[in-house]
Amino acid sequence: DIKLKECATCDLARYCSDECQEDDRDRRQHETKCKERAAELRDEKLFMQPESSHRGDCPIICCLPHPLDLETSMMMNACCSKLICRGCSHASTEREVGENRQPTCPFCRHPTPKTQDEANVSFKKRVAANDPDALCVMGTEHFVKEDYVGALFEYWTKAAESGDALAHYELSCFHQNGKGVEKDEKKRLYHLVEAAIAGHPDARCN
Template identity: 55%
Template structure:
């Protein structure tokens, strides 16, 4: 009963201003503290007046909420599934290709199968997804990508950032990745985090670096998650580091399963946790395999 009473008491408190105690009603609408979600106020004046009392608890609860979000296992990686075969995208960017016409990422298995179909049927080369003719020059490819950017395509915006970065134009790369982040692109968060480490074109900012790294990890970026684990380990927060590595391993990250293997050998994590992470890692890797993808890899290896 005490647990029920505590919940009822907490609910009742949320219906009153944390400063003056006035209850919410038809003529009084309370606004929730955006940081901690655990206090409500009838006015900005009350919120400012209560700040000194609330500040410590607010910071603590905000950190707890952030950790709940940060350590939640993503349903999948940020790369998602191939839009043609609907299997999880293969691990590693070299096993997939971006279509300049529609900004779709296609696994190499589907790209290879489409190429065979075109060769056997003596057909014009077209995108495996949207069936538009493939661009013949780099200039045509960039023009198509710019059209996708104009309609707020997040991935095309991210890709243009990569192009500008490779050209040495770090300022424009930063602008494209910032826009891509606003459009929801996860990998742009990761690349912005690397720029905020103090790279060319951006002033070093540790808070922004960590923020973008965490946002990338929350979105399912394996590399960002692994790096967060390494950072936590370097800072002596080994328990948090292991949490990050386990989540990344469960998404199929090889570097994370290797470091967990060493942790187990050193007696730093128990057998049950390591075994569970290993099973999930293997399941994630196996889910990305298909005969078409194996045929594509073989064709690349043999030059066929």
């Protein structure tokens, strides 16, 4: 049996090979329909209710959606940059204390850094690995320092390329306000829609 391959953009056409797709006699006609269908699929994603928080779910014990207020209810470990709710983190710590075990990350079980320097080294590894959450944190640090050029956009752009909703939303705001970058309505709308599709609440309100 020949396994047909769907068009990468739409779900209207199927091909038996790349050569088949290239030789499609109606390719120009398909390109028009393809763009129309791609726009329809994008709208479907945009208006679909997200199943969870744009920050995902706690990956440890409770597996509940992360709340919007991350600062008071979540924590991020430098070793894996996973967002973990404080309840699951506390439960993991209590178990380790009860079993007289060395403190570790509740997610990856990496030993807890003993110094801030060790934590910084681990976190830089996550940034180098293009972890979207770590990249967002780095971008936010530059934002707090009001360093609106260079590294800030590099970090948030990389995070957005990985589908991070917060990075998309922040980039849309910058292209709207023109901070550190020229105002660009097309890019603003693109990042805003991507953030909304990913479930960012402020983007969905817009």
